Amino acid sequence: MSDPSHAIAAPIDDEETAIPLDEDAVGRISEGAPAWLSERRRHAWSMFENTAFPTTRSEEWRYTDVSRVVNLADLRLVTRASLPQNGHRPPMLAAAMDEDHAAAGHTVLIDGTVTHVDLDPALAEQGVILTSLRSAVHEHGDLLEELLATEGLPPEEGKFEALNAALWTDGVLLYVPRDVKLELPVRATRWLSHAGSAVCTRTLVVAEPGSQVSYVEEVLSEDFERRTLVSSATEVIARDGAQVQCVSIQRLGRDAFYQSAQRTLAHRGSTLDTLNVNLGASVSRLDLNAQLLGPGAHSDMLGLYFGDDHQHFDHNTSQDHIAPDTGSDLLFKGALDDHSRAAFRGIIRVHPEAQRTDAYQTNRNLLLSDEARADSLPNLEIEADDVKCSHGASVGQLDSETLFYLLSRGMSRQQAERLVVLGFLRDVMTRLPLGGVVEKVTRAIERKLQHV
């Protein structure tokens, strides 16, 4: 397998590629694109313009005043990758990529453009596709026309979904044919370097019946000097009996606004699990929707977050049980230090046909400082009667007995706190037994705890 570090793009001039977010941008980004795509982008832009900017008056944005988080007029769209002239990778990016060798394939996205793709040739032989969306538009046009921003995240979903659907610059397509099973995960590294930019990318994962795949992406950057928007739209489809795991680890620097929309579509007998780890960015907003579309489908939805300084996390999740005999289990756990703040708003919707649904939802928060704040709103809407549903939420502080026990063994308070926080969060990781991911996430959290 080739070394992804050779794949860094040459630097380019900022002024040339940075353009305001407007209708012209849609035109420029559509140059050379097939008609269906240009049309789809134009439609998305009109949806964007016709959708009001979210306010805290709407239930979905109750806990994040996004008008104070980002002013889209200040941002510039970046359409090409840029890195220092000598092609050296920043140490943070290098470290992240060098952890990633055990994989079925890699993709690297720099500032919203795919700069590298590799895939185990044996898998390519079996029909697995791992490619940039830009190339896929030409090479797999039919597939994208059918599935990109259609049944997953159409622009009708909301303001930011529409923005992303209009202005995405690139992204990843991962396609796994029927009955093909990938032993190792496919990994993606997304690096951002432009302060004041708006970078929109998309991910489309399609797992055909009986296939098996896991996708692990890491989004990272140094601190920014200005507010920077990192927008992603992830659509994951598990056809009948497929087994899919998607992991996303966010380690963006300060002043980033990370806006991520994800939708998973689980068909009959499939398993479609997600893990979202939110550690970085000043403000992050995750909209995660799991749809259970066929009998026997199951989704585990796991989330981890750890906040310090003035970080703000907003998690908006939904579990839609549409077919009978489906299951979902959500567990989001977070620890909050300093002035950080987390909101969780989750809903389980059991549709009238979805008898024998098993659905669970739990949000647990650990407050480590007097100034931290946690809001939790776990909702249920149930329209079938033969269901097993429960949800729970809790907010608490470090257990003083546990802390004392550790102190009495000679640990410093800081060590003891770290250990307890790790223990609190690890319980989520053990639910996702995926090679290398637990270690990676643990490392990411430990790195962050070093700064506390």
Add this chain to the structure above:
Amino acid sequence: MPENELVEGFGLDEYQYGFVDEEAHVFRTRPGLDEDIVRQISKHKDEPEWMLEFRLKALKIYESKPMPNWGGNLSDLEATLDEIYFYVKPQDQMERSWDDVPDNIKNTFEKLGIPEAEQKLLAGVGAQYESEMVYHSLKEEWSSKGVIFDSIEDGLKNHPELFREHFATVVPTADNKFAALNSAVWSGGSFVYIPKGVELETPLQAYFRVNQERMGQFERTLIILDEGAHAHYIEGCTAPVYSTDSFHSGVIEIILKQDSRFRYTTIQNWSNNMYNLVTQRAVVEQNATMEWLDGNLGSKLTMKYPSCYLVGEGAHGEIMSIAYASDGQHQDTGGKVVHVAPNTTSSIISKSISKGSGRSSYRGLCKVYEGATNARSNVECDALLINETSRTDTYPYIEIEEKSASVGHEATVSKVGDAQLFYLMSRGLSQEEAMALIVRGFIEPIAKELPLEYAVELNRLIELEMEGSVG
């Protein structure tokens, strides 16, 4: 007119309180609401100028606020509000002797068992018919100790300073659209004052009855417990079944001074053409304990979230609620606990049952402000679904700004299990009996807190409701 004719005509014979009395009133405003009507109400009550000002200001606030876009379906309410009578005066004066209450009204309350109840274990009884309290009495034993249990109008007349000091301090006019509406047109309700250290051993009870078709009832209750006082207040509500909708929107304000203890029990069994939108709130001072026991069985739509503002150190708030949503009913109920002071504790236990096309929603808030150190709160919601068409929702808002707070929320949804049913039937119970037994067991933790006659009534109601629920 035979008293059950109308009821049977609607096939709603299980609603025992659906009988209608002949219309009897000495005055009523024309349907709908405007400034002139507010002035008429105020004039009929011979109020001080400041209250008229208060009402008129409230009317403006009411008109300026949009209809809530959450909770239940209020889309038909606007039209209903144009049609209803906001003020109906049933008699010229309030009586203190049961014998003096006009016969037709007396008969109503006798059918409802009120005088009997008074002779039983009550410290005092109040009865409201349409817009006015028609009867109020308090046992000599308590009045001699300085307890005040009066209609709200007499509270304003006879205790103007105490009244004005506390009125609208717990629920400000602008709190919500319906609190503003009540502030503009309030009529009837109780004024209660329990002096320092007085412990009422038996409950005070108020009974609310709407008889007039297309009636709006807007009682306003103000309850003050002085330091160390203890009391229990029970309210019950019924109305006849009409094809048109009626409207009930009360405001209940309760102030608990240091070390006092109070329980407010509601058994709401309005007929299912009633919109029931009520604001109930208590401010709980140091080491005082407030308990809401809320039973919502009737109405078309109820939106009601009894609240405890725990403002004094060591204050405790408890909300226990049972909601029962049958065909066509939506019970949007729950509770709010707001922790402002250190070492405050609260608990909410909610049990809801949805049957047929009924929908029950739990909506609650647990808020802990920074500085409310060591606040503890626990919320438990359990929902039971009877039929495939039943629906249940849970919307618990949890907002925590204090690190040392400990807050938990748990909710479960279940249906009556086939294994449970078969087990009970294998012991000889019919399916309906088995269903009723399971439902009774489900609400038992809260029902056991009810006064006995209400607990018996609740059980009877559930058995009636379960008839025809299966098959």
Add this chain to the structure above:
Amino acid sequence: MSDTPILTITGLRAKVADEDIDILTGLDLTLQPGEIHAIMGPNGSGKSTLAKVLAGHPDYEVTAGEIVFQGTSIHDLEPDERARAGVFLAFQYPAEVPGVSIANFLRAALQARLEKDEEVDLFDFQDLLLERMELLDMDPSFAERPVNDGFSGGEKKRNEILQMAVLRPALALMDETDSGLDIDALQIVAHGVNTLRAENPEMTILLITHYQRLLNYIKPDVVHVMVNGRIVRSGGPEVALELEEQGYADWKTQEVVPA
């Protein structure tokens, strides 16, 4: 003893309601009043299905044959009607009924046996319950606990026996009553059953069990071996001992031969 059987099962075939294959495949069984019969058989032989079919469990469907209880077919009777007629099933896995005390539960069960205008007298009921609990060496506080909610395996089984004692059935079906019990709990339960039998020798008992050990404590008159949904052998208590020594293997192979 009377000549009229209390229970006659002929050619009974039954299946899970939405499946195709019969679990009971032509079962014949006759119980005389006051007899104790044991049905033994390997896992999956249909023993528990028989118990549930007799009690009228809605998950099962009778496809052929007849069940006659005290001279009348009970085919069309609902589970509660069968119970009121005198059939009692002691469950292998009794359901939990949170919030309903055993006392209230039993009172409701007795109430269900009365005419509409009659009512169980509260004091008579208390006396009965106390007397029954004393008979079974049970602590009166047990009756205040919610039915099976948080009970240990042994407590659940004792609760079943208490119900049997209060409801006094003509026919008690005991489905794997011994499963999950240690030897002490087993003895307590067996003692309860024997006490009730001594009190009422007319009570008929059908014991369904996988193991012989229960039969050391409750002595059967007749032991049946059930394999693949029918009785393949009947005899005295010695049959149980044979099974204990030889296991079920021989019987399974025998089933290959068409009947």
